[in-house]
Structures are given as structure tokens and as C-alpha cells.
Amino acid sequence: MLTLIQIELYKIFRRPRTYIAFGAIAALILIIQFGLKVDGKSYADFLMKDVGGTMEIDGNIINGYLICYIMLQLLLVHVPLLVALIAADMISGEANMGTLRLLLSKPYSRTELLIAKFLAATVYTIMLLIWLAILALFVSMWIFGVGDMFLMKSSYVVLISQNDVFWRYAGAFVFAALAMVTVAALGFLLSIFAENSIGPIVATMSIIVFFTILSTLNIPIFNVLKPYLFTTHLISWKEFFDLKVNDANEAIIGSIQNPQRIITSALVLLLHIVGFVGSAIFIFNKKDILS
Amino acid sequence: MQQIVQVTDLTKQFKNLTAVNQLSFSVNEGDVYGFLGQNGAGKSTSIRMMLTLIEPTKGNIEIFGMNLSKHRREILRNIGAVIEKPDVYKYLSAYDNLQLFARLSGIKPTRKLLMDQLEMVGLAQRADDKVKTFSQGMKQRLGIGIALVHNPQLIILDEPTNGLDPQGIADIRNLILHLSREMNKTVIVSSHLLSEIEQIATRVLIIDKGKKLVEGNASELLDPSQTIVELQTMDNVFALQQIKLSKWIDKLQGQRNNSIVIKLDRREIPDLHTDLASMQIQLLSLQPRHSLEDYFLQVTSGNQHVDTYTN
Amino acid sequence: MYKIFFLVFAFQTGVFAQAQDMTGLVMKVKAKLDQVNDYEADGNMKTDVSFIKAPIGKVKIYFKKPNKFRLKKEGGISLLPKGGVSVNMSSIIATNDFVALAAGESTVNGTSCKVVKLLPVNESSEIVLTTLYIDEPNLLVRKAITTTKENGTYEMEMNYGTFSKYGLPEKVIFSFNTKDYKLPKGITLEFDDNEKALTEAQKLKNKKGRVEITYSNYIVNKGIADAVFVK
Numbered sequence: 001m002l003t004l005i006q007i008e009l010y011k012i013f014r015r016p017r018t019y020i021a022f023g024a025i026a027a028l029i030l031i032i033q034f035g036l037k038v039d040g041k042s043y044a045d046f047l048m049k050d051v052g053g054t055m056e057i058d059g060n061i062i063n064g065y066l067i068c069y070i071m072l073q074l075l076l077v078h079v080p081l082l083v084a085l086i087a088a089d090m091i092s093g094e095a096n097m098g099t100l101r102l103l104l105s106k107p108y109s110r111t112e113l114l115i116a117k118f119l120a121a122t123v124y125t126i127m128l129l130i131w132l133a134i135l136a137l138f139v140s141m142w143i144f145g146v147g148d149m150f151l152m153k154s155s156y157v158v159l160i161s162q163n164d165v166f167w168r169y170a171g172a173f174v175f176a177a178l179a180m181v182t183v184a185a186l187g188f189l190l191s192i193f194a195e196n197s198i199g200p201i202v203a204t205m206s207i208i209v210f211f212t213i214l215s216t217l218n219i220p221i222f223n224v225l226k227p228y229l230f231t232t233h234l235i236s237w238k239e240f241f242d243l244k245v246n247d248a249n250e251a252i253i254g255s256i257q258n259p260q261r262i263i264t265s266a267l268v269l270l271l272h273i274v275g276f277v278g279s280a281i282f283i284f285n286k287k288d289i290l291s
Numbered sequence: 292m293q294q295i296v297q298v299t300d301l302t303k304q305f306k307n308l309t310a311v312n313q314l315s316f317s318v319n320e321g322d323v324y325g326f327l328g329q330n331g332a333g334k335s336t337s338i339r340m341m342l343t344l345i346e347p348t349k350g351n352i353e354i355f356g357m358n359l360s361k362h363r364r365e366i367l368r369n370i371g372a373v374i375e376k377p378d379v380y381k382y383l384s385a386y387d388n389l390q391l392f393a394r395l396s397g398i399k400p401t402r403k404l405l406m407d408q409l410e411m412v413g414l415a416q417r418a419d420d421k422v423k424t425f426s427q428g429m430k431q432r433l434g435i436g437i438a439l440v441h442n443p444q445l446i447i448l449d450e451p452t453n454g455l456d457p458q459g460i461a462d463i464r465n466l467i468l469h470l471s472r473e474m475n476k477t478v479i480v481s482s483h484l485l486s487e488i489e490q491i492a493t494r495v496l497i498i499d500k501g502k503k504l505v506e507g508n509a510s511e512l513l514d515p516s517q518t519i520v521e522l523q524t525m526d527n528v529f530a531l532q533q534i535k536l537s538k539w540i541d542k543l544q545g546q547r548n549n550s551i552v553i554k555l556d557r558r559e560i561p562d563l564h565t566d567l568a569s570m571q572i573q574l575l576s577l578q579p580r581h582s583l584e585d586y587f588l589q590v591t592s593g594n595q596h597v598d599t600y601t602n
Numbered sequence: 603m604y605k606i607f608f609l610v611f612a613f614q615t616g617v618f619a620q621a622q623d624m625t626g627l628v629m630k631v632k633a634k635l636d637q638v639n640d641y642e643a644d645g646n647m648k649t650d651v652s653f654i655k656a657p658i659g660k661v662k663i664y665f666k667k668p669n670k671f672r673l674k675k676e677g678g679i680s681l682l683p684k685g686g687v688s689v690n691m692s693s694i695i696a697t698n699d700f701v702a703l704a705a706g707e708s709t710v711n712g713t714s715c716k717v718v719k720l721l722p723v724n725e726s727s728e729i730v731l732t733t734l735y736i737d738e739p740n741l742l743v744r745k746a747i748t749t750t751k752e753n754g755t756y757e758m759e760m761n762y763g764t765f766s767k768y769g770l771p772e773k774v775i776f777s778f779n780t781k782d783y784k785l786p787k788g789i790t791l792e793f794d795d796n797e798k799a800l801t802e803a804q805k806l807k808n809k810k811g812r813v814e815i816t817y818s819n820y821i822v823n824k825g826i827a828d829a830v831f832v833k
Contacts, residue, residue: 003395007391011380011391014382014387055654056683058681102378103395104344109363158654290345
């Protein structure tokens with residue numbers, strides 16, 4: 001099994017395609033960082049325009065912590081594409097290349113092979129997020145420094161103390177990893193049905209875009225569906241950045257407003273992963289390989 | 292002689308197509324087993340079932356005396372295969388591909404072993420080149436290298452000469468003979484071309500529309516004493532009458548497609564020729580062929596055969 | 603200077619005796635505050651505004667005559683009522699051009715105080731009206747309500763401790779009116795149903811905003827570099 005995982009990882013990381021994702025993330029982040037470094041002040045003014053009505057923000061809100069949050073918000077919507085690029089190719093790509101039949105006539109069971117492949121896709125996904133964390137968080141911290149984190153939500157603003165932020169990012173990245181592994185699992189499941197990788201990649205993205213739109217729409221009839229859509233849960237990493245307040249309306253350092261929501265979302269995502277991968281194994285074991 | 296493969300009653304039903312229909316055959320140790328049939332006859336489906344790529348609808352496959360579905364792992368560890376096109380990872384080098392598949396086959400290959408293997412298939416010079424730069428023939432040789440790298444007992448080559456030039460075909464033929472004679476491997480080789488099989492096979496199976504047409508030793512099927520002669524005459528009814536009255540009646544097989552079929556020793560043909568003339572039979576053509584060719588022609592011409600042959 | 607001003611002021615005023623009395627009181631308070639050329643202090647700042655979730659933060663406060671004021675929060679970001687906090691006691695009565703009117707007596711947290719209304723003479727002054735609750739025996743302002751042109755009305759309540767001799771409070775509570783805060787979800791990229799968050803916000807709504815600063819470790823008249831006040 002370990003051999004299989006090694007081989008799958010070897011295949012992923014020897015492909016040029018794999019590095020497109022890392023390159024894309026690096027390019028995007030560095031451009032945003034450059035822009036904010038050069039013209040961060042006006043961006044901050046833009047951000048604070050609304051809250052400025054009655055309250056004044058003193059200090060520089062553009063620090064590494066806020067920038068990482070902004071980037072996660074922007075990027076995590078697009079990272080699924082980069083995850084799908086590899087995960088939705090895991091089986092279909094081999095079918096397309098013609099290597100699948102040789103691979104499956106080797107002395108490993110299909111279940112083992114699929115699990116190894118999925119774990120390899122998971123490793124890729126996690127490495128992508130580590131890369132994202134290095135660039136979006138650590139490089140931003142290095143370039144812009146650290147400080148309190150000021151966030152504007154739709155109905156309130158949150159100020160998180162400087163030394164209360166980092167662990168939230170640790171949690172957020174772990175959660176984001178879980179969310180992206182869910183995307184990987186979906187892509188992986190779809191990849192067993194096709195003999196080229198474009199179909200499953202597009203299908204994965206379509207499903208995510210479609211569900212995300214349903215999740216975003218604030219129409220009552222769709223609100224009923226929301227808790228059941230996995231896309232609703234993909235962004236629960238944000239819950240790490242909301243504080244509880246006590247009766248005196250003081251934010252409690254080290255608290256999370258809705259820890260239950262994070263747990264629920266994590267469980268929903270885990271169930272999806274198990275469901276997607278389980279279905280993939282079940283279906284693939286019965287499949288005749290004609291590619 | 293040990294039986295390496297024993298296939299019984301193998302059937303594969305796709306939605307509305309019976310790709311393989313109650314096929315039974317056996318392969319003995321040391322055989323170069325020729326698996327002949329037209330494209331779409333069910334060769335690949337059968338081979339894929341032997342490699343667990345396709346689940347049989349019915350029937351049983353035993354390899355090395357073990358049931359395939361129960362002992363999949365032990366069996367596959369001892370099989371090397373090239374299935375249709377020899378596709379490998381194009382973004383990896385020949386060496387990397389070979390190493391990867393060697394590990395997948397359960398061995399820990401040394402550099403020497405891998406280089407020896409590449410040397411054997413004539414790719415040592417290109418070991419570090421990416422496969423995407425390879426010609427079809429080189430890919431085919433690499434595919435065979437991969438099939439052999441873990442020193443399997445049984446080698447399955449599905450259409451190994453597809454897309455090769457005459458030199459490439461000859462190379463593959465020699466390689467198969469080498470494997471069989473020098474290395475004592477059992478080889479199953481499928482083809483839709485008789486010429487490829489008849490020069491190397493020790494046993495032959497011909498299938499058509501998923502069904503076995505004939506299975507036999509090549510020595511018998513190619514035996515000159517079992518030559519088939521097809522006669523075309525001006526008047527077949529008259530000719531048949533005359534032949535039935537002659538000493539050739541024992542050798543008469545019957546009639547098909549306006550031809551009279553006689554099975555005889557190749558050396559008897561001049562004699563037959565003389566007799567036909569003396570019987571006033573006006574001969575249009577006399578076509579001798581050994582029985583393997585004859586069977587195969589029936590498949591490729593799509594003709595129904597009147598007679599049932601035994602061997 | 604003050605005396606000349608005082609005399610001119612005294613003659614101009616209609617309600618002579620009372621006004622003189624109140625102005626005198628304010629001037630005494632001001633004189634007490636004027637002892638302080640500069641100070642720095644540590645503080646704990648608590649923000650209580652319906653739409654703000656902020657923890658209690660450590661701050662450093664710097665002041666230098668005549669009106670340099672700086673509040674530095676550890677971690678860099680503080681949320682303050684617009685134009686509010688810099689309106690500290692010293693700056694409220696830094697200006698000399700005011701009319702002081704007596705407005706009776708009242709008690710603030712059990713201390714009886716004289717109520718004085720200060721009207722700036724200068725038309726362009728940002729402050730429209732300030733009401734001071736002055737603890738006469740101790741010459742301490744216990745409460746101040748300031749109405750500004752741009753930024754609404756602020757209330758400051760002060761508690762004093764060891765530095766009462768300089769007129770420096772131990773605790774200041776600012777109260778002010780807040781406007782509603784709302785951002786479209788599209789901008790904040792939230793797509794969860796914020797039912798809970800809304801009720802939370804609802805609970806906090808219609809409350810006046812409060813900022814509480816508790817001062818400690820005053821360092822008075824030790825000199826502060828101007829650079830500290832540069833943002």
C-alpha cells in the first residue's frame with residue numbers, strides 16, 4: 001500500500017500540470033501583495049468607508065493577518081479548480097493515457113489502488129494549502145507585519161487581538177484543507193466515469209459553482225436547501241474569525257462565536273468525503289475497464 | 292506438461308452484445324499460444340478477463356492452477372502483459388516507467404536489472420528520454436520490457452505488432468521465440484494476422500464472434516499431411532459425382548461456396564491433379580492451404596462452413 | 603492674559619455675579635488641569651458598540667499641551683467614536699473663548715455637582731455646547747456632555763483616583779449615539795444564513811455606544827517627544 005501511495009505521489013509530482021496550481025497561487029498572491037504594498041492605503045480607505053460613519057478606526061488595518069484573510073476569501077473560491085485539475089484526473093487521466101489497464105492488471109486490488117490514489121490527491125491538496133498558507137499568511141506577515149485583525153461582517157465588525165489570531169489561522173487552514181479534500185473527493189468520484197480528464201474537471205467545477213450559487217442566493221426557498229449543500233460548509237473556516245461577546249459586549253479572547261457550526265460543517269464535509277470515495281470504490285470495483 | 296491457463300465456459304455479455312460466448316481453452320507451460328481472430332472477435336475481451344480488467348458474466352478462469360477471482364494477487368504477480376497499445380506515462384522516461392511498473396509488480400528493481408531489461412528490448416541508449424519522444428516501435432518494445440521486468444511465468448501480448456513496420460514485427464517475433472525457447476516462458480499472443488502467429492505459435496486458438504472456432508496444436512494445423520484443397524470446376528455436380536466414384540472419396544470433405552473441399556497430404560496434389568484430368572473434370576482452380584490458414588480464411592471471409600472438422 | 607480676558611468677559615456678561623462665579627469655577631478647574639504639561643498612561647480600553655465585537659485592549663495614552671493627544675493600542679487597531687476620544691477633558695476647556703452659564707446642581711454617582719453650560723464664543727468651533735458637572739470642593743469634572751457639529755453628542759463620565767490632584771481620571775466612560783451598520787453579504791462574501799448572528803446583533807441594537815478607558819501608571823510632566831503624536 002505504501003508503495004502504491006509513493007508511486008501515485010511520484011506520478012503527481014512528476015507531472016508539469018501539478019505545478020500550474022502552485023504557480024497560479026504564487027502569482028495571484030504575489031500580485032495582490034504587491035498591489036497592497038504599493039497602494040494599501042487607498043484599499044484600506046475603501047474598506048473602512050462604511051464603518052467610518054460613526055466610528056473611527058485608528059491604526060493601520062492593512063497587516064499580514066487581514067491580507068491573508070482577504071486572500072483566502074478570494075482564493076478559496078478558486079482553489080477548487082486547482083484541486084479538481086489533479087483530483088478529477090486521477091482515474092480519467094490514466095484511462096485517457098491508456099495506462100489504467102496496465103495499472104489495474106498489477107497485483108493490487110482496485111480498492112487499494114483507489115485509496116492510494118485518493119490519499120495521493122489528498123497529499124497534493126494539503127500541499128497546495130500549505131503553499132497557500134506560506135504565501136498568503138507567512139509572507140504577508142513578513143511583508144506587512146502583524147497586528148490586530150479588523151474584519152467587517154455583514155452586520156457587525158470584529159476586532160481580534162493580535163495574539164489571538166494565529167491559532168485561528170491554524171484552525172482555518174486545517175478546515176480549508178478538509179473543505180478542499182471534499183472537492184478532491186468529488187472530482188475523484190467523477191473521474192472514474194470518464195476516459196478524459198476535461199469532463200470530470202468541468203463537471204466538478206460546474207457542481208461547485210452551481211451549488212455555491214444556490215448557497216449564496218438569499219431566496220427563502222433555497223435557504224431550506226442550504227444546510228444540505230456541501231458548498232455551504234466549504235467556507236465555514238470563516239467561523240474561526242468571529243468572537244463571542246459576554247453580557248457587557250466585550251469580545252472574549254480565544255472564543256469562537258459558533259464552534260458548533262465548525263464542528264457541524266466538518267462532520268458534513270467528512271461525510272461527503274466518505275460518501276464520495278466510498279461510492280467511487282464501490283462503482284469502480286464493478287466497472288469493466290475498456291479504455 | 293503443466294497447464295498454465297484453463298478457461299472454462301467463459302462468457303461476457305455487454306448490454307446487447309455477447310462479446311465472448313462460452314469460450315473454453317487451455318494453455319500449457321512453454322506454449323506460445325496464438326490467439327487468432329478478427330478485430331472484434333472477442334480476443335481483447337478474453338484477455339482483459341484473464342487480467343481482471345473485465346468481470347466475466349459467466350465461466351471460470353484458472354491460472355497457475357488457481358482460481359483467478361480468488362487468487363488474483365498471486366496470479367497477477369506472475370503475469371506480464373501488453374494490452375493493446377503499449378501505453379505508459381509519457382511524461383516519464385523509459386527508465387522511470389520501467390522502475391515504476393517493476394515496483395507495482397512487487398519487485399524492488401536495481402539499476403542494473405532495469406538497464407539490463409532496457410538493453411534486452413534495445414532501449415538502453417534512450418533510457419533517460421521521455422517516452423513522449425518515442426516512436427511506436429520503441430513504445431512497443433518498452434511495453435514488452437515492462438511486461439517482462441518482474442520475470443513473470445506467463446506473458447500476455449495483445450496485438451503486439453500493431454502499428455509496427457516489418458522490421459519491428461520481425462523483432463517482436465524473434466523476441467517471443469527467444470522468451471519461449473531460451474527463457475522457457477509461456478506466452479499468449481493475440482493477433483488478427485495469421486502470418487504473425489503461424490511462424491511462432493505452438494498452439495493456436497481461433498475465435499470468431501466470441502466463439503471458439505478451433506483450438507489445436509500448430510504442428511497439426513500446419514501439418515502438410517493435413518492440407519486442404521479447394522477445387523473450383525466448370526460443373527461441380529459432375530465433379531462431385533466423379534470424385535465420389537474415385538479413390539479420393541475418403542478424402543472428400545464436402546462442398547462450400549462453390550468449391551469442393553478435399554483434405555489430403557500435400558504430396559498427393561500432383562496425383563489428384565492427374566486424376567481430375569483423367570475424370571474429365573474441367574478444373575478452374577485448385578487451391579491448397581494448410582488447415583490453419585483454411586480456418587482463418589473462413590473467419591476472415593466471414594463464410595459459414597458446411598463441414599465440422601475434427602483434429 | 604487670562605485676567606484681561608476675565609475682565610472683558612465680566613463686563614460683557616448680563617448675569618454678572620452668577621456668570622462670574624461659574625466662569626471662575628471653570629477657570630479654577632482649568633488651572634488645575636493646566637498643571638499637567640504632558641502625561642502618558644497605560645489603559646484598558648473596552649468598546650461596547652452594538653455592531654462591534656472587540657475584546658478589552660491594552661492602550662497607551664499620550665497627552666501634551668495644548669491639545670496633542672494620542673491613543674495607541676497594543677496590536678495597532680482601535681475603534682473609537684468619530685472625533686470622540688480626542689475630546690478629552692483638557693481639550694474641551696482648552697479654549698478660553700467661552701460663555702459659562704450656571705444650570706443648577708445635580709449628583710453624579712452620589713457626588714453633588716454644579717452644572718455648568720459652556721458655550722464657545724467662536725462661531726467656527728466644532729463644539730456647540732458642553733455641559734460640565736463639576737465637583738466643586740475637589741475641582742473635578744465628574745461628567746461632561748459635549749455636542750459637536752459633525753459628530754453628534756458625547757457623554758463622558760469620569761472617576762478619579764490617585765491622580766485626582768492633577769485632575770486626571772482613573773476611568774472615563776464615553777457614551778455616544780451610533781448609527782446602523784450593515785454591509786451587503788455580497789461584499790463580505792458570506793453565504794451562510796446569519797440567523798444567529800442577526801439575533802445577536804439585534805440583541806445589541808438600539809444601544810448607545812460606549813467606550814470605557816481605565817487609566818493606570820500615569821507619568822506626569824516627564825516630557826514626551828512630539829514624534830509620539832505623529833500617526
